Amino acid sequence: MIEIRSTVESMEQAQALLVAGVDAIQFGEAEFGLRLPHSFSRAEQQELVDLAHSFGKKAIIVVNGIMHPEKMKKIPEYLDFLATTGVDQLVVGDPGIVYLIRKNNYQLPFIYDGETLVTSSRQINFWSKKGAVGAVLAREVPFDELVAMKDNLAVPAEILVYGATCIHQSKRPLLQNYYNFKGLDEATVRERDLFLSEPKKADTHYSIFEDSHGTHIFADNDVNLLQELPQLFENHYTTWKLDGIYAPGENFVEVAKIFVAAKAALETGAWTESLATAWTEQIQHLHPAQRELDSGFFHIQGADIK
Secondary structure (H helix, E strand, O other): OOEEEEEOOOOHHHHHHHHHOEEEEEOOOOOOOOOOOOOHHHHHHHHHHHHHHHHHOEEEEEEEOOOHHHHHOOOHHHHHHHHHHHHEEEOOOOHHHHHHHHOOOOOOOOEOOOOOHHHHHOOOOOOHOOEEEEOOOOOOOOOHHHHHHHHOOOEEEEEEEOOEEEEEEEEEEEHHHHHHHHHHOOOOOOHOOOOOEEEOOEEEEEEEEEEOEEEEOOOOEEEEEEOOOOHHHHHOOOOEEEEOOOOOHHHHHHHHHHHHHHHHHHHOOOOOOHHHHHHHHHHHHOOOOOEEEOOOOOOOOOHHHO
């Protein structure tokens, strides 16, 4: 069965996404989770868990930051809280958190998210032996390599099918360092919608912002794999992620509805190319006007990735 996971930016959007038919909502707080559309309070996290369960759906809390010492000191208290919420799964990237979950016998199933490191079945299966119930596959893995590893996976691998792709993260405050060098007093937060352009390529748009995890830079184009869903489905990649960090509001909910409809079409044998074309056009219309869409690394030959 296909599972559609979606980020959420508000309580209202979470409700709308669950009504729309997503199978799981993902959320957390910014101190511990990477690149979240919104940072929720502890009370709100509990409310979101309860909301998801009221729909018979899953709640997944994101704790996938690399925890430097000052944050790792706070992790035991956060895990204590999470253990009381009834959350279905965590998304975890730091081996130190995996160690604490296992050492203290927390009943917190986790999905391993090592970002660009998760590129092979060997990597995923290693973490499954450490207790992972799933893994977030690196966005840079092309389809030919997905096919090559599909029969060797011990746990499901999540695929980004819609949303922005982070291509670089540095613990260093690169934006702030630049502003300090230039003597500027400027904000570096995501809400400013800052971006970089390549020299002599004014149309490039590498979104960039800073937070407590460092500096985050995103790919020029966002991902839309609507047309490629049959290939994923046929090869048993049925855990799909919708990321709304740069696709906010009601339009993101409408995009989610399209992927829910696509899921139903694939599972019932009703998929057609004409439907796919119409859905793709709708997504293009709903996507933020200043951002472009493409299929990311999906059609690139593995040997061509440097």
